[in-house]
Amino acid sequence: MSDADSVTTPPSPPPAKPPWHDLARGRVARPGEWLVEKGIFAVSLTAIVMILLIFVFVGREALPILLGQADSAAARVQRILPPEDVDRMTPSELRAALGLSRRKFAARSLEEQKAALKEIYAVRAEADRNGAEAIPDKDSEVNTVGWRYLILPHQWTGYSRPEFIWQPVSQIQKFNVVPLLVGSLKVTLVAVLFALPLALGAALYVSQFASRRLRAWIKPAIEMLAGVPSVVLGFFALFVLAAALESVFAFQSRLNAFVAGIALGVAIIPVIFALAEEALSAVPRGYVEGALAVGASRWQAAWGVALPAAWPGVFAAVVLGFGRALGETMIVLMASGNAAILSWSLFDSSRTVTATIAAELGEVVFGGHHYRVLFLLGTLVLAVSFVANLVADGVMNRLRRRLASSS
Amino acid sequence: MATTDLTNPSAVARRSPSGDADSPNAPLIEIEGLSLYYGPSAALRNITLSIPERLVTAFIGPSGCGKSTLLRCLNRLNDAVENVRIEGTVRIGGCDIYSPGVDVTELRKRVGMVFQKANPFPKSIYENIAYGLRVRGLRDRKLMDGIVERSLRSAALWDEVKDRLHASALGLSGGQQQRLCIARAIATRPEILLMDEPASALDPVATSKIEDLILALKQEFTIVIVTHNMQQAARISDYTAFLNQGELIEFNTTSRLFTNPAKQETEDYVTGRFG
Amino acid sequence: MSRVGPTLTALATGLILAMLALILGHVTVHGWSVVTWGFLSGGAEEGLFTVGRSGIFPMLFGTAARVILMTLLVIPAGVITAVYLNEYAPASGRLTRWVRGAVNHLAGVPSIVFGLFGLGFFIGFVGAGLDDWLRPGAVQPYWAGEGLLWASATLAVMTLPVVVVATEEALRAVPAGLREASLALGATRLQTIIRIVLPHSLSGILTGSILAIGRAAGEVVPLLFTGAALYVSRLPGSLNDKFMDLAYHVWVLCTQSPDIDQTKPLLYGTVLVLLGLTLSLNLVAVVIRARISRNPQATP
Numbered sequence: 001m002s003d004a005d006s007v008t009t010p011p012s013p014p015p016a017k018p019p020w021h022d023l024a025r026g027r028v029a030r031p032g033e034w035l036v037e038k039g040i041f042a043v044s045l046t047a048i049v050m051i052l053l054i055f056v057f058v059g060r061e062a063l064p065i066l067l068g069q070a071d072s073a074a075a076r077v078q079r080i081l082p083p084e085d086v087d088r089m090t091p092s093e094l095r096a097a098l099g100l101s102r103r104k105f106a107a108r109s110l111e112e113q114k115a116a117l118k119e120i121y122a123v124r125a126e127a128d129r130n131g132a133e134a135i136p137d138k139d140s141e142v143n144t145v146g147w148r149y150l151i152l153p154h155q156w157t158g159y160s161r162p163e164f165i166w167q168p169v170s171q172i173q174k175f176n177v178v179p180l181l182v183g184s185l186k187v188t189l190v191a192v193l194f195a196l197p198l199a200l201g202a203a204l205y206v207s208q209f210a211s212r213r214l215r216a217w218i219k220p221a222i223e224m225l226a227g228v229p230s231v232v233l234g235f236f237a238l239f240v241l242a243a244a245l246e247s248v249f250a251f252q253s254r255l256n257a258f259v260a261g262i263a264l265g266v267a268i269i270p271v272i273f274a275l276a277e278e279a280l281s282a283v284p285r286g287y288v289e290g291a292l293a294v295g296a297s298r299w300q301a302a303w304g305v306a307l308p309a310a311w312p313g314v315f316a317a318v319v320l321g322f323g324r325a326l327g328e329t330m331i332v333l334m335a336s337g338n339a340a341i342l343s344w345s346l347f348d349s350s351r352t353v354t355a356t357i358a359a360e361l362g363e364v365v366f367g368g369h370h371y372r373v374l375f376l377l378g379t380l381v382l383a384v385s386f387v388a389n390l391v392a393d394g395v396m397n398r399l400r401r402r403l404a405s406s407s
Numbered sequence: 408m409a410t411t412d413l414t415n416p417s418a419v420a421r422r423s424p425s426g427d428a429d430s431p432n433a434p435l436i437e438i439e440g441l442s443l444y445y446g447p448s449a450a451l452r453n454i455t456l457s458i459p460e461r462l463v464t465a466f467i468g469p470s471g472c473g474k475s476t477l478l479r480c481l482n483r484l485n486d487a488v489e490n491v492r493i494e495g496t497v498r499i500g501g502c503d504i505y506s507p508g509v510d511v512t513e514l515r516k517r518v519g520m521v522f523q524k525a526n527p528f529p530k531s532i533y534e535n536i537a538y539g540l541r542v543r544g545l546r547d548r549k550l551m552d553g554i555v556e557r558s559l560r561s562a563a564l565w566d567e568v569k570d571r572l573h574a575s576a577l578g579l580s581g582g583q584q585q586r587l588c589i590a591r592a593i594a595t596r597p598e599i600l601l602m603d604e605p606a607s608a609l610d611p612v613a614t615s616k617i618e619d620l621i622l623a624l625k626q627e628f629t630i631v632i633v634t635h636n637m638q639q640a641a642r643i644s645d646y647t648a649f650l651n652q653g654e655l656i657e658f659n660t661t662s663r664l665f666t667n668p669a670k671q672e673t674e675d676y677v678t679g680r681f682g
Numbered sequence: 683m684s685r686v687g688p689t690l691t692a693l694a695t696g697l698i699l700a701m702l703a704l705i706l707g708h709v710t711v712h713g714w715s716v717v718t719w720g721f722l723s724g725g726a727e728e729g730l731f732t733v734g735r736s737g738i739f740p741m742l743f744g745t746a747a748r749v750i751l752m753t754l755l756v757i758p759a760g761v762i763t764a765v766y767l768n769e770y771a772p773a774s775g776r777l778t779r780w781v782r783g784a785v786n787h788l789a790g791v792p793s794i795v796f797g798l799f800g801l802g803f804f805i806g807f808v809g810a811g812l813d814d815w816l817r818p819g820a821v822q823p824y825w826a827g828e829g830l831l832w833a834s835a836t837l838a839v840m841t842l843p844v845v846v847v848a849t850e851e852a853l854r855a856v857p858a859g860l861r862e863a864s865l866a867l868g869a870t871r872l873q874t875i876i877r878i879v880l881p882h883s884l885s886g887i888l889t890g891s892i893l894a895i896g897r898a899a900g901e902v903v904p905l906l907f908t909g910a911a912l913y914v915s916r917l918p919g920s921l922n923d924k925f926m927d928l929a930y931h932v933w934v935l936c937t938q939s940p941d942i943d944q945t946k947p948l949l950y951g952t953v954l955v956l957l958g959l960t961l962s963l964n965l966v967a968v969v970i971r972a973r974i975s976r977n978p979q980a981t982p
Contacts, residue, residue: 020500044766201694227964229900299687327792516868526859
């Protein structure tokens with residue numbers, strides 16, 4: 001700060017301005033700011049990092065099964081090693097053989113753990129000698145987490161023919177995922193078939209017929225429907241919808257794929273509506289006005305001109321709605337009845353992939369086969385919704401560009 | 408330190424005002440071979456001209472000729488626009504402002520700008536003026552009050568707003584808002600003032616106030632103004648550059664360019680035959 | 683068809699709105715008399731399922747705690763991401779497309795996957811890592827267990843896109859002239875963002891936060907494996923405590939009740955509170971957004 005009293009002094013020879021060459025200050029003139037901006041950049045990668053982490057950490061737990069490395073038979077038909085082999089084990093092998101978590105394993109010394117394992121083997125060898133021919137069940141030699149048993153039907157002991165069985169809580173855990181896939185498919189199909197006509201109709205109405213004022217009310221109202229928590233929709237399906245539909249259709253089981261599908265449909269209506277409405281509104285006014293000018297009715301213009309122009313958007317809406325319905329958990333958990341039986345009937349109690357994960361993950365052994373199969377199902381749900389998203393996104397982007405360039 | 412200037416009210420150089428266009432001042436801004444491309448298409452082609460110190464230089468030309476783009480090259484405001492490529496050099500006071508080591512922020516502190524559409528911040532009148540000082544780290548309240556008052560006086564706005572300095576700037580009329588933007592730009596004592604059609608959105612009364620202001624300000628600042636209004640250019644500028652389709656057609660003292668243009672194209676434009 | 687068609691579409695619209703009204707109406711009618719001060723302030727001292735005695739205060743507390751914690755995590759990350767996308771990133775750059783794509787995909791990841799992710803990543807990896815590092819040798823897991831922090835972190839990842847999208851929308855609504863004016867006055871980019879752009883988009887950021895809170899408050903699935911509990915006797919006091927939760931409690935009342943018909947009033951009361959909470963949050967967001975789009979210059 002130079003002399004403050006120069007305010008009062010009359011104009012004197014002006015103090016020299018800094019030369020313009022002072023502008024050149026080097027690349028990083030403000031290191032603090034530079035650092036903050038690098039920080040902003042780093043934080044902005046959060047979304048990418050999280051997506052990758054989701055794939056890695058959900059997929060990681062399922063990997064042994066995906067690669068066919070897990071063997072449930074091996075776990076039951078235990079190998080018994082002589083004590084000297086136990087002494088030679090590395091800590092990680094030892095931990096795996098004991099089936100302990102890292103935490104529990106660390107709680108005692110290595111020597112203690114080895115002693116424990118030797119004792120287990122000794123007891124087991126004793127048991128084998130006593131009851132070698134007690135249960136001659138051929139099922140116990142089956143690796144039930146092998147791909148073949150996850151997907152194809154198998155004739156288990158006591159069954160008259162090969163069947164698809166999901167029965168993770170039993171002596172022999174059976175992990176056939178087909179009943180769950182069929183369950184998911186049924187519920188999702190009902191949901192999309194229920195939601196599509198309603199959502200598409202509303203999208204047509206809002207984008208083509210409704211006045212601006214009405215539109216300004218309806219759109220937020222349908223958004224509000226998206227704000228209804230899925231546990232509330234599940235509750236509603238469970239207590240109101242199920243009873244109402246039962247009295248109309250007289251089902252065998254009160255909770256079934258149909259009830260869950262309808263409730264799920266309510267949940268995805270806002271999703272389909274939003275995308276379809278965006279696509280229909282993006283159709284240039286000129287298209288519709290052109291049709292009206294040559295004497296088409298407003299309906300003909302909407303149905304014959306606007307809808308075909310927005311068709312990819314409707315497709316994207318359906319794909320996205322399908323993805324959402326497949327991934328929805330709470331509604332199906334509460335309203336579908338949850339019987340893991342292979343059935344194509346819409347009115348049978350059904351269990352979906354997501355409901356299975358939600359219902360069973362709480363009770364499984366951390367890192368066990370059941371745990372891994374559930375993560376495998378999770379990976380499947382993730383992959384399907386990822387692809388659905390990708391497709392819907394790609395289609396919508398192409399449509400936006402096309403409509404924007406033709407308007 | 409650049410900050411010392413603005414705390415010192417007498418920092419403004421007061422050489423004898425030289426409105427006489429026939430004895431040109433030393434060139435302050437030298438543009439040499441400047442071309443600017445938006446993607447593949449050229450918006451400016453090979454422009455060379457020198458802008459003298461402490462005079463008013465006008466850029467005229469039909470809309471879309473590149474005059475605003477050229478203006479924005481002088482404080483590197485085009486940097487923020489995507490896909491822009493610039494060739495050639497712009498030197499201010501001998502310093503190439505496009506050389507890699509140049510601190511753009513420092514440059515803009517010394518090259519103020521007023522925009523076509525008045526764009527006061529949605530803050531109070533006082534805070535609008537104080538903004539440029541605050542981002543420079545000025546804290547002293549009394550000093551700030553003084554600068555705000557002086558800037559508003561310079562912009563001939565003080566008497567109209569002195570009672571409502573802390574009211575929102577958005578409540579001012581269009582002409583007042585534009586004068587506020589001028590006050591805001593000169594509050595930080597830049598040496599060069601760029602004006603991008605500052606009166607185009609204003610009524611005749613407000614426009615003439617702005618024009619008077621520009622004539623008064625040229626005592627202190629080197630002013631470069633873009634205008635589509637040829638009468639305005641003739642009234643206020645000492646030098647005029649005529650641009651068309653991204654090329655500099657003619658650059659001369661305003662009186663010569665308007666009365667005795669060297670090129671047919673210029674004559675056609677200034678006599679209103681196109682544009 | 684030219685008459686019937688529009689009528690049918692209007693009918694479809696009406697039907698959708700009727701569903702919303704039906705759900706709201708049904709829950710309000712049956713739950714209204716249950717929601718008393720005693721219900722809101724009462725706890726589970728006399729069990730979860732005693733009609734007239736059991737209240738939902740611990741659940742409200744748990745929900746509030748997890749939502750506030752989530753907000754603290756997601757708002758900075760979401761706003762900064764949006765600032766980067768809108769203020770720094772080149773619009774057509776590859777990385778920009780990737781970030782945008784990731785945000786988009788994050789919005790499409792099913793909530794059950796977030797639950798698995800929370801369990802596998804936050805608890806099984808981060809929590810276990812923290813335990814190994816901070817408390818080596820301890821037998822009881824401290825961080826490697828379900829708790830408030832991990833539930834909130836999982837929800838924060840889930841709601842990140844909501845905040846990013848709403849903030850970006852608000853940033854885009856800031857007139858370019860204001861940014862240029864600030865830059866031309868010699869403000870740096872960062873100063874422009876902090877002093878002009880962010881204050882101007884405050885209401886948009888607020889909208890995003892409210893939408894995120896509304897979404898998270900009603901979500902149950904990610905909590906199943908990361909922190910919510912059917913019953914805990916104390917309010918959560920630290921970051922790794924398990925907690926009771928309002929939305930989770932709806933599920934508990936639906937499925938764990940010893941006598942579902944008898945405990946129905948509790949259920950309706952809880953659903954009404956949950957629905958009221960989430961829908962009013964949504965409503966506020968809608969109103970703010972409508973005001974922004976009507977008057978982009980209006981700012982605090």
